[in-house]
Amino acid sequence: MDKKHDEDKIVFEKYGIEFTDDDFEGVDQETLVQCKRKLNTLLKKIEQESNKGGVN
Amino acid sequence: MAENKTVSDKEIDEILAEIKGWNMQVDPSEEQQTYSHEEKYVEDPEIDISLKSPKAQKLYDKVNKLIEKIEQEKNPLMRHILSFKVKMLVNKIQRELDIQAIRENSANALKELKLDQSDFENETLDNISELSALIESKNRQLRANEEYDYESPYFIYPKKYVEKNGGIKSLTTTLKNSPKPDSQNAAKRIELASRLRKEIDELSDKLKEEQEYLKASGIVYNKEQRKIKGQELALTVAKKANIFSRIGNFFKSFGEQTRIYFEEKRENKAIRAKKAKEENELHELYLAQKAELEEKMKAAQSIIDEKYKMQTSDKQSENARNTAKAFRTEIFLQGQDVMQQETPIGKEETQLQSQTIVANLGEPQQETPVQSEDHVQGDETNHSQGDGR
Numbered sequence: 262m263d264k265k266h267d268e269d270k271i272v273f274e275k276y277g278i279e280f281t282d283d284d285f286e287g288v289d290q291e292t293l294v295q296c297k298r299k300l301n302t303l304l305k306k307i308e309q310e311s312n313k314g315g316v317n
Numbered sequence: 318m319a320e321n322k323t324v325s326d327k328e329i330d331e332i333l334a335e336i337k338g339w340n341m342q343v344d345p346s347e348e349q350q351t352y353s354h355e356e357k358y359v360e361d362p363e364i365d366i367s368l369k370s371p372k373a374q375k376l377y378d379k380v381n382k383l384i385e386k387i388e389q390e391k392n393p394l395m396r397h398i399l400s401f402k403v404k405m406l407v408n409k410i411q412r413e414l415d416i417q418a419i420r421e422n423s424a425n426a427l428k429e430l431k432l433d434q435s436d437f438e439n440e441t442l443d444n445i446s447e448l449s450a451l452i453e454s455k456n457r458q459l460r461a462n463e464e465y466d467y468e469s470p471y472f473i474y475p476k477k478y479v480e481k482n483g484g485i486k487s488l489t490t491t492l493k494n495s496p497k498p499d500s501q502n503a504a505k506r507i508e509l510a511s512r513l514r515k516e517i518d519e520l521s522d523k524l525k526e527e528q529e530y531l532k533a534s535g536i537v538y539n540k541e542q543r544k545i546k547g548q549e550l551a552l553t554v555a556k557k558a559n560i561f562s563r564i565g566n567f568f569k570s571f572g573e574q575t576r577i578y579f580e581e582k583r584e585n586k587a588i589r590a591k592k593a594k595e596e597n598e599l600h601e602l603y604l605a606q607k608a609e610l611e612e613k614m615k616a617a618q619s620i621i622d623e624k625y626k627m628q629t630s631d632k633q634s635e636n637a638r639n640t641a642k643a644f645r646t647e648i649f650l651q652g653q654d655v656m657q658q659e660t661p662i663g664k665e666e667t668q669l670q671s672q673t674i675v676a677n678l679g680e681p682q683q684e685t686p687v688q689s690e691d692h693v694q695g696d697e698t699n700h701s702q703g704d705g706r
Contacts, residue, residue: 265620271405271406271409272400273383273386273399273402275395276382276383276386277388278379278382278383278386279338280406281377282409283378284372284375284376285376285409285413286413287370287445288369288370288373288376289369289370289371289373289569290414290415290417292369292371292373292376292377293376293410293414293417294414295377296376296377296380296410297407297410297411297414299380299381299384300380300384300403300406300407300410301407302333303384303387303388303403304399304403304404304407306388307396307399307403308400309399310393310396310398311393315602316383
């Protein structure tokens with residue numbers, strides 16, 4: 262695998278999940294928006310937890 | 318602090334593994350763009366993902382799986398670290414959305430451009446029609462005044478005179494200043510013709526310009542189109558020529574085959590004639606041999622009759638007559654067989670049979686006088702002569 266491809270990849274090693282550019286290319290807008298919203302909701306939750314509990 | 322103590326070495330290793338290879342150079346502005354505390358996250362009703370492409374479905378499932386895993390993650394530090402990667406993922410999705418938006422805009426822009434081009438072309442076509450009509454109208458006016466058109470061959474004043482006397486302008490001025498109304502009228506008409514010619518030239522230039530626009534647009538006045546049509550025509554002709562060539566070849570081949578067929582037929586005819594001739598000759602030979610055999614049979618019959626005619630008094634002689642009768646019948650039957658054979662092979666058999674008959678006839682002849690024996694010998698000589706034929 263070339264270096265560029267490695268850089269473009271987002272790997273969640275613990276869960277064995279990785280995202281490459283190829284996963285997004287050609288995917289319709291609605292699906293992308295849906296995925297983005299779901300992830301943002303997750304981020305919001307994590308943010309709130311961090312604000313409550315505090316991670317040093 | 319209590320939470321920090323709960324983080325085991327294993328968890329630290331996992332966190333380090335997640336951080337390893339992580340691109341830390343995340344653009345803060347980009348981060349701000351995609352994730353803001355002020356942004357209101359309202360979960361919209363989910364779209365029917367089943368209607369999407371397999372690729373979309375795969376991405377959707379992968380994202381859901383990731384969200385589920387992160388939500389199940391009990392270590393808050395790990396969750397916090399993973400959130401950075403999730404932000405990167407959101408940024409990636411946003412970039413893809415931006416790219417798609419740009420593509421869409423480009424497509425729309427191209428569409429508009431095409432529409433503009435079409436409008437421009439339509440306008441140009443209108444201009445050409447209008448200009449052509451104007452030129453035609455002015456040409457008609459000019460033709461009505463062609464006697465006063467200096468460029469026309471029907472100009473009423475001698476051109477050489479006009480040239481010698483200061484040109485057309487000078488002539489017009491002279492005519493204008495004339496007290497005669499006809500001359501003044503002529504001056505007016507010369508001016509009108511001159512003006513019309515000038516206008517026609519200007520309009521023609523404009524028309525050419527418009528035609529050039531269209532030529533650039535590639536719609537009409539396109540010599541290239543004619544050229545392509547010419548090439549298509551040439552191709553069609555070439556194709557047809559090829560067809561004719563094929564037809565020609567077919568007939569050529571057909572003619573050759575016909576010639577071969579008739580040659581073969583002629584050869585066969587000659588062979589058949591030769592064969593018939595040979596057969597005819599054989600038949601003649603057969604008839605001759607048949608006739609010869611008949612003669613021999615007749616001779617043999619006469620000898621037998623003569624031999625047994627004298628032995629009619631006693632019973633023994635009667636028995637001998639009966640034997641002779643049976644013998645004669647046998648000879649007759651043999652002769653009939655020979656008559657029925659028409660092949661050259663049959664001919665040979667006929668010869669053999671005739672020899673046998675003669676040999677058989679020779680047996681009782683031993684008791685006959687020498688005269689008869691001579692007769693048989695003479696027959697044998699004749700027979701050998703017949704074979705030679």
